[in-house]
Amino acid sequence: MTRRPDLVPHRRMRGFEPASGLLRDRIRTAGESRGFAVSRLLTAWAEIVGEASARITRPVQVSYGKGGFGATLTVLVQAAHAPMVQMQLPMIREKVNAVYGYAAIRRISLTQTAPVGFAEGQAVFVPAQSVPRPPDPAAVQKACDMARGVGDEGLRGALERLALDFHTRGTQKKGKT
Numbered sequence: 001m002t003r004r005p006d007l008v009p010h011r012r013m014r015g016f017e018p019a020s021g022l023l024r025d026r027i028r029t030a031g032e033s034r035g036f037a038v039s040r041l042l043t044a045w046a047e048i049v050g051e052a053s054a055r056i057t058r059p060v061q062v063s064y065g066k067g068g069f070g071a072t073l074t075v076l077v078q079a080a081h082a083p084m085v086q087m088q089l090p091m092i093r094e095k096v097n098a099v100y101g102y103a104a105i106r107r108i109s110l111t112q113t114a115p116v117g118f119a120e121g122q123a124v125f126v127p128a129q130s131v132p133r134p135p136d137p138a139a140v141q142k143a144c145d146m147a148r149g150v151g152d153e154g155l156r157g158a159l160e161r162l163a164l165d166f167h168t169r170g171t172q173k174k175g176k177t
Contacts, residue, residue, distance in 0.1 A: 041099055048095050053088060056081040060111060070106025079112040086110065139167040 041062075046054035061074040073096060077085045085092075089108050096105050143163035150156040 041096065048099055049092050050095075053085070053092065057085055057092075062105070071104055072107045072109055073105045074109045074111055076111050076113060082110055082112050135164055135168050139164055142167055 041048065041059055045057075045059055049057065056077055058076040059073060060076045062071050063074070064071045073093075075085070075092075089110075093105055093108055096108075097103050143160045146163045147156045147159035150159060
């Protein structure tokens with residue numbers, strides 16, 4: 001006696017099921033409600049547009065026109081970075097269309113906002129790393145001379161740091177080192 005294929009019970013996976021499989025349907029429905037037919041555009045934005053562009057941008061929405069061809073991708077960007085992103089729009093559009101596999105995105109619209117504010121704007125935008133400048137050797141020498149008479153090591157180190165901060169504070173604001 002052979003069983004019909006439609007009556008064979010669904011087999012469960014053996015072992016652990018990947019978390020991505022558990023969330024796949026929820027991510028797809030959330031993305032499709034905003035127009036993202038391909039959820040990879042949301043989940044792998046840094047891989048698609050590059051690390052530098054992903055630090056300052058976030059995809060917000062894909063809206064389709066009545067004609068059916070060519071959608072508009074709305075991208076969230078900080079106002080200070082908008083001119084730079086504006087110049088990169090053709091490159092971003094090509095990379096996004098490569099994910100879709102055809103020219104799905106005809107236009108990209110930028111929405112400028114502060115790092116916090118709108119619900120979409122609360123995504124973390126990573127600032128550029130600043131490199132601290134080494135202190136002026138003359139200021140270091142002054143700080144060491146001022147704290148030279150103190151016998152306690154911890155107190156002397158704290159006084160040296162305080163004196164160094166005091167001596168370099170005015171010069172660093174003016175851009176001098």
